[in-house]
Amino acid sequence: MELPLKSIALTIVIVTVLTWAWRVLNWVWLRPKKLEKFLRQQGLKGNSYRLLFGDLKENSIELKEAKARPLSLDDNIAIRVNPFLHKLVNDYGM
Template structure:
């Protein structure tokens, strides 16, 4: 009976440790990095859990590809519209969190 209690305690410790590692990897580290970069003066989009700006980026890309291409040398809005918009909003030294 005592071995079951010991095994249960070990299992709970393993589960809690694993949960903390995942939480740290997914939320704590990125938010800490974001805070430190903002303290240094870098701006950018806030961190979003797991997928980040993927939805917004793909929407902007599909919109850019659905319009006819302009006959200019400025291809950035067509090729990488999300990054082009962020550089326009935050300047050349923006951070992609």
């Protein structure tokens, strides 16, 4: 009687873990890639989806470069405040 109880419990645990893994995979990878595909079909350009950090590396590099350049009083402040967003708007439009 004890063997079937253990196998039922193991089956429930396996099904629960697989369901959780599928939901995480869908949330982290499948849904963003599907959304990216739909947006590209509608003609919207942009950077492709990258897992976990996305554009964080490029954003920090451009921010360091922008802060390294001198800023005069008649310069456009938007380039200094958020250079990555400024680059995206210039590359892909608004």
